[in-house]
Amino acid sequence: xxxxxxxxxxxxxxxxxxxxxxxxxxxxxxxxxxxxxxxxxxxxxxxxxxxxxxxxxxxxxxxxxxxxxxxxxxxxxxxxxxxxxxxxxxxxxxxxxxxxxxxxxxxxxxxxxxxxxxxxxxxxxxxxxxxxxxxxxxxxxxxxxxxxxxxxxxxxxxxxxxxxxxxxxxxxxxxxxxxxxxxxxxxxxxxxxxxxxxxxxxxxxxxxxxxxxxxxxxxxxxxxxxxxxxxxxxxxxxxxxxxxxxxxxxxxxxxxxxxxxxxxxxxxxxxxxxxxxxxxxxxxxxxxxxxxxxxxxxxxxxxxxxxxxxxxxxxxxxxxxxxxxxxxxxxxxxxxxxxxxxxxxxxxxxxxxxxxxxxxxxxxxxxxxxxxxxxxxxxxxxxxxxxxxxxxxxxxxxxxxxxxxxxxxxxxxxxxxxxxxxxxxxxxxxxxxxxxxxxxxxxxxxxxxxxxxxxxxxxxxxxx
Ligand SMILES: O=P(O)(O)OC[C@H]1O[C@](O)(CO)[C@@H](O)[C@@H]1O
Numbered sequence: 375x376x377x378x379x380x381x382x383x384x385x386x387x388x389x390x391x392x393x394x395x396x397x398x399x400x401x402x403x404x405x406x407x408x409x410x411x412x413x414x415x416x417x418x419x420x421x422x423x424x425x426x427x428x429x430x431x432x433x434x435x436x437x438x439x440x441x442x443x444x445x446x447x448x449x450x451x452x453x454x455x456x457x458x459x460x461x462x463x464x465x466x467x468x469x470x471x472x473x474x475x476x477x478x479x480x481x482x483x484x485x486x487x488x489x490x491x492x493x494x495x496x497x498x499x500x501x502x503x504x505x506x507x508x509x510x511x512x513x514x515x516x517x518x519x520x521x522x523x524x525x526x527x528x529x530x531x532x533x534x535x536x537x538x539x540x541x542x543x544x545x546x547x548x549x550x551x552x553x554x555x556x557x558x559x560x561x562x563x564x565x566x567x568x569x570x571x572x573x574x575x576x577x578x579x580x581x582x583x584x585x586x587x588x589x590x591x592x593x594x595x596x597x598x599x600x601x602x603x604x605x606x607x608x609x610x611x612x613x614x615x616x617x618x619x620x621x622x623x624x625x626x627x628x629x630x631x632x633x634x635x636x637x638x639x640x641x642x643x644x645x646x647x648x649x650x651x652x653x654x655x656x657x658x659x660x661x662x663x664x665x666x667x668x669x670x671x672x673x674x675x676x677x678x679x680x681x682x683x684x685x686x687x688x689x690x691x692x693x694x695x696x697x698x699x700x701x702x703x704x705x706x707x708x709x710x711x712x713x714x715x716x717x718x719x720x721x722x723x724x725x726x727x728x729x730x731x732x733x734x735x736x737x738x739x740x741x742x743x744x745x746x747x748x749x750x751x752x753x754x755x756x757x758x759x760x761x762x763x764x765x766x767x768x769x770x771x772x773x774x775x776x777x778x779x780x781x782x783x784x785x786x787x788x789x790x791x792x793x794x795x796x797x798x799x800x801x802x803x804x805x806x807x808x809x810x811x812x813x814x815x816x817x818x819x820x821x822x823x824x825x826x827x828x829x830x831x832x833x834x835x836x837x838x
Pocket of ligand 1: 513794
């Protein structure tokens with residue numbers, strides 16, 4: 375049977391090693407040094423103690439998600455999904471990979487994801503959508519996220535003006551005695567739960583991503599099948615034969631050698647949103663000031679997603695000849711959903727005749743290999759993940775692979791992959807400056823801080 379997902383770590387290594395690649399001997403010492411950490415990680419995974427996909431799923435939740443999706447699919451022309459960060463990125467990745475590059479389905483309902491606060495986008499969506507024909511899904515684990523709350527306030531008003539039925543709204547959040555739960559009760563709408571221990575960036579394969587998937591006609595169990603396959607391989611194989619271990623240990627070692635940027639170069643326009651999902655997962659989970667034991671470690675590497683072949687024509691120059699601070703992950707797809715063969719319409723022209731008989735997917739794959747080879751040749755470590763096809767199991771496998779890899783990396787860095795203390799201060803300032811009642815006591819402090827900040831500006835204006 376063909377592999378669902380393949381991982382090649384061979385080009386992180388080079389004979390004898392070097393500043394930029396690891397040697398076989400170094401890899402052996404990583405296996406000896408971190409094998410125990412990895413086995414602990416495997417036990418947590420096997421016993422479903424790590425709060426990531428597969429630790430929380432209940433059969434009855436899936437049945438409920440499917441039920442709500444079936445009901446809304448029958449009633450509505452459009453669904454507007456409101457969320458941000460982990461409450462939107464995975465959904466966008468699913469829809470783009472499995473339903474096409476423009477994220478707007480041909481069949482009912484069309485799904486729209488709004489994951490930013492921007493009056494230009496909200497105003498345009500307000501004109502595109504007929505709110506008499508549009509269901510609303512409001513996803514926020516905390517219910518306190520101001521961007522999603524503002525979008526819900528605005529679009530709920532539009533929905534009500536169009537005569538929308540409150541009971542058809544779906545809210546997905548943590549349980550708690552807070553605004554979003556009060557709203558859900560008041561509206562008497564559908565309520566789906568975030569499992570409390572599940573952070574947004576690990577929630578794509580829960581009600582958060584599954585409801586939109588089902589609304590789009592994607593069977594969420596198919597995504598889970600792929601996750602299960604990676605899970606089995608991850609918990610069974612010993613470190614020396616385990617791609618999760620090998621990749622994680624090599625990435626750790628390379629980050630110690632100054633490879634502080636983890637580029638994810640996906641060779642498919644269907645994986646652009648996946649790349650953005652990966653950036654949140656990697657960035658929020660690993661970028662930590664403190665270790666689990668309280669030392670200042672400033673852990674993490676900077677994730678950067680880019681698209682092949684497009685970014686060969688924008689970033690590759692920097693990647694190849696700029697600072698040696700990157701490790702490259704290539705993600706490609708073996709079999710396109712539908713490949714297109716090119717004809718020999720200009721046989722007399724050198725620049726056009728060689729395409730005859732080749733397909734677009736073949737060209738994309740050749741260009742991926744060409745980029746990999748050219749980077750490796752100039753001393754840049756690369757790894758590659760290949761998905762069998764454009765299918766829900768393949769995507770589920772990819773999500774789970776990176777979730778598990780991130781948790782293993784956190785174990786290696788000895789940091790907590792499930793918190794994000796660094797984003798709090800900015801939220802508090804926003805709450806205080808926007809006048810949230812329970813932040814009034816800090817308003818004066820932040821306003822003074824803002825004045826000082828502005829005093830530090832050196833602005834140079836240019837007139838038209
Ligand atoms: O689902 P919520 O609570 O609205 O949070 C959205 C996002 O905001 C963050 O908390 C960061 O501000 C992310 O971790 C999270 O995915």
